[in-house]
Amino acid sequence: FVAYRGQTELLGPLRKIELYEMGWNLKDGLRECLVAAAPYGGPIALLKGHYRRSPSARPQLEIYSSSGLPLASFPWKSGVVKQLGWTVSDDLLCVQEDGTVLVYDLWGGFKRHFSMGNEVSQSQVLETKIFHSPYGTGVAILTGALRFTLATNIDDIKLRRLPEVPGLQEAPSCWAVLTQDRQSKVLVANGSQLFILDNTACTPVTPPGLSPQASSIVHMCVSFSYKYLALLTDSGHVWMGTSNLKEKLSEVDTKIKTPPKQMAWCRRPKSQQPSAVVMWDGLLIVVGECKETIQYHLDDDSVLVPELDGVRIISGTHHELLQEVPGACEEIFKIASMAPGALLLEAHKEYEKESQKADEYLREIKEQSLLSEAVRQCVEAAGHEHEPETQKTLLRAASFGKCFLSNFPPEQFVSMCRDLRVLNAVRDYTVGIPLTHTQFKQMTVQVLIDRLVYRKLYPLAIEVCRYLKTPEYQGVSRVLKHWACYKVQQKEESDEVIAKAVSVKLADAAGISYSEIATKAYESGRTELAIKLLEFEPRSGEQVPLLLKMKKSPLALSKAIESGDTDLVYTVVMYLKNELNRGDFFMMLRNQPVALSLYKQFCKHQEQDTLKDLFNQDDDHEELGNFYVKASYKDQRLEARVALLQSAVDEYYKAKNDFSAKTTEDEMRLLRFQRKLEEEKGEQLVGFSLHDTMTTLLSVGLHKHAEQLYKDFRVPDKRFWWLKLKALAEKEDWEELEKFGKTKKSPVGYLPFVEVCIKHHNKYEAKKYVSKVTPEQKVKAHLAVGDMEGAAEAAIERRNESEISTVLSRCSATTDHLLMERLNRAKATAVKK
């Protein structure tokens, strides 16, 4: 049983190809059915018995493939449907009377619904048209209030209410949607008047050369490309022209004055012969440029489906394609054609018969050097043929012709063979996508694969991908992903079985995103399966968003950390912060140091108080102490500072850090002391370190106060001596310095005394202390005051080689000649020792 028979019937410049004998079994044919068939050989939807409005007999919605194989069937339970239509991605749109549009997939599964707006639902839908444009699928509605509402893309709904049509009292006789200048417009006929409605205005237009006898335009249709327009008048004339109404192509009298059922353009791209098809009950008329019309009878109620390169006619029993005969086919198959392709075909036929005539034909072509043209014609014609036998004959002829050409590029031939193999496969009755080659090229392989996937024809899709060598990422992997997404929704199988099946099938496919599949599983309520699938996801970052969605926050957090992507960790942390109560949130962070430190960084700048809470939660008194200390020196007011420091002290004690506690207490004392002095003496002191405070006090002569600090704060003797030394020298109070030096034995020794005097260029004073310096520092002291003799003496006395060298290096050869000799001698003995 071969359902697809390429019975071709020639109708003048057109041909009618039988695509399928329909597989469905419709009792009443298409009578009383609302029918919608998707372009590009898409599915067919029928709503049976929708005219009967009784609650007991619900209409039945049925979906079939183009070959009439059932895909879905269910009773319609929603409101009254005014119109059915398909989107560019093969979703079914059901427009209800109240303006609600329900979206179903081609398996009859409900996807979503949307409304066409309040105005529509109030005044009800009168008529609807579903249209396609580069922006997607659109819906246009004529409401009961005789106003048009339009949405250009149902995936991104922006409702537009078009301006009023002047003088419109009742439903217009006909209307159509046009896409012009990147805008969707409505063309309305009110009697003999024609208007174009766009966003802003309603413009009356006149088709050039429309016969005056018409009093009303009763039907109109726009071509697939929106370029051409056909109008049918009540006088039975069909006017054909460009849709911008600037040019008339022809006008033909059908001689039938009853309104038709349907009208459609039938032309192929770049064709010079526009023709439109008008259908009445049982009659089909094709009108073209010439005055003649072609008529033929329809046995059955039928539906016209306009296509890019023709019109499909679907009846209760058959499915046919009516199209203009493609140029190449015409050239070859025309009776007594002398076109090179025709000759080549003939040559090949003779060759098969092993007849010498083959050579004659071939010679004839070659003489005109048209052989490559002949091959091209055959290849092209093969593409337009539906019957595989014809395709083969033509391709064989082309291949035969190629043998006699030395450098004919093979690409066209090869790709045509490939394309045809794919096309024949999808045209198969069981698949039921009757694409023409022109449609296939327009649609692209990508989209074809999508459609196969959508029809769950996964093995075929994969075959096609492999056969056409589609890159794995866009081809096989994509199909497998869709398969997996479908697989995880199969309720009857267990999680384990599915997870295993998915992982086995997808194992070595490149670029598979397991997280997407897992998302699907989760959406169909299978959380456990989703988690299992996520385990296969190699990029841990990809797992995170879904895990969050599934409320598996701890897992999400650890995966985010695993990914090493701090941004992801932040995402999770911020999510958790809003999702969990504070206590739980902190607890979770506590177990994840990476997240915790990230969050702390954030808090440092954004939420200081949270930082404190975090430390509190952890009983981290040490950090709390540090926190208060930090806060204290940001505060300008002394009381606040002291209070903060007191808090720090408490925390440090809690942390058993006595050292820090004591130090902080000292600081508080120091601050109070500084303030007191500031008030009394007017010296700027608050905030200084102990050392700096004492320096300041000493430099302004407040020795007593400095000494008080020295005692109160257990300042080491050495420091105090250094401080005082420096302060006195700076004031050049040499008398006081001497006195100070004598108060007790200096804890820093007396070399600093020498140095400090020298620093202030007082050699005289410096010398006073040289004698007091310890033996180890004598040399240095002598050198400091520039006493070379003394230095030499000391060095020699100590028999220290390096000291002797130091002195030597400071001697100058001219003045210290004798000294150098002595030193050198001493050095020699020192070295010997």
Add this chain to the structure above:
Amino acid sequence: MSTIQTEAAVYSAVQSVVGSLHMAHTEWKDAPGLPDFSLLKRLARDQLIFLLEQLPGKKDLFIDADLMSPLDRIANVTILKQHEVDKLYKVELKPIVSSSDQLCFLIRPRIQTVKWISDLVNADKVAGRFRRYKIIFTPQKFYACETVLEEQGVYGDVTTDEWNFYILPLDDDILSLELPEFFRDNFLEGDQRWVTTAGSALRLLQSVYGSFSKVYGIGRCAKMVYESWRELMEDGEQRTRQPEFAKVFLVDRDVDFVTPLCSQVVYEGLVDDLFRIKCGSVEFGPDVTSSDKSIKVMLNSQDKVFSEIRNEHFSNVFGFLSQKAKNLQTAYDKRRGMDIQQMKAFVADELKGLKQEHRLLSLHIGASESMMKKKTKQDFQELLKTEHSLLEGFEIRECITYIEEHINRQVSMIDSLRLLCLLSITENGLLSKDYRSLKAQYLQSYGIEHLLTFANLRQLGLLEEQQAGETLTVMESKVGKLVNDKTVGKLTDAFSSLAKKSNFRALSKRLALVPKSGEEYDLRVPRDMAYVFSGAYIPLSCKLIEQVLERDGWTGMEEVTRMLNGQEFAVTGGSSSSEARSKTDAQRIVLVMFLGGCTFSEISALRFLGKERGCRFIVVTTAITNSSRLLEALLDNSA
């Protein structure tokens, strides 16, 4: 050339210096050529221009202060103006005065800055002012920043972009990420956000210069960076081109804290310590230029004078420079006795070069004079001596006394801290008694805020108190009651070296980081990398690199890595075919990435190592660091 040589013969005293430099120079020629890194700058510039053009029309540009210098190396003001940047401002986190309707912010992804921008936008909103705002984050944006925009309610008002300016080539062999905050964020705060940045930088290098045959590393961060890099590689397409580097070595700064804490004595390092090299250029003050104004100089291999002295111990530099000056004079003197024609040729060909050299020479002489003035002073010598004692582990008590005095006299806040840290690391922590007393003194000198600094240092393990309960302390206090102070010190030293397992000591012993004392070390003819620290210490980081490259992995270094807390790895990269080309130039180029910064001393040491081994090192660092920068990053005494 001949003149220079005859001249050199006359001044035989300095000849050996020049000679060794000459030797070095010829050896360099033998080393493999380096890839052209200026490409990275071009890429960055093109992207920046593209981003600026995304905001058409006149706009004011606000730049993060620390991005100013790097930006200047990529695109100067003229280029910015060409792309309709009207006025340039430094980000100061203060209210702004700009009349432009379009504000563009070029910033590091910091929460603080983003918050400031949010405030500006909100202020404009209140004032009813409409402007367009664009934030360009470099090198990438962080989610946290966007969160701030969102929380401040300006997310919709601001457009954001990323300028993937990951790497700034500072010199032929130095690439910098210019991210000083990497160190504190990663090692102190535990914030790992920069890890991916480092990974992306490596990925960038790989995509431009080809893949690597082998990757080694040590440290937690190094490991994470490697992982992040590997993941990026897997995501992107693989390129099979001839690699321009063979090996990569990743090292965490916290593997070796000793090296950056030591005073630098190699010329380039010393210039950095004293004058602070910023983004490859330095500003010499009036004391160097011997005029009343400061001069900015680029310090890189383009500077012929500098390139010859940068790796030299500073004690050699002055001699070399004076020699150079004399040579220069001779070159000038050639003029005498020239006829017109010769003079013309001289002016045309040589004079400009000579003048240029003259200018640079006088600057470097000025710098080294100022250096000598500071560094040959008694106290610097004593400081060095203390450092060396600490490294060798001798006379620790004296060192502590020295440090104490250093603190008490308020010599230098940073230097004191540095010595404390050095003491703690080399001694594996301070005795409780010492720790408390030194800390108390430090706080007295510099204020209580440093409690926080000390907390930071402890957290990083830079300055620690030995845990109580160690028998040693108890022993010491008992002994202390019996004998006088000095003896206690000596005893303590003896005890510590016996009882404690100081990792630095053990490492130093195992890797022979500290040459035997007492041996003469001729700094003019360095025999190992120790010359960068006057022959007293071989930088641990560089020694590790040397050892791993020699062994082609970590085998035989198990004990060393154990003491460094493990986390080492060695991975053979993609193309094994590159093994076959082991003799090509690329195989002799090693990329070393320092995570958390590296010092010029380390770079000099690696250059020396490269010369010895006939290979070349390219240093990639998150920033150039030195002891001051390292410690300043850990201070917590201000805001």
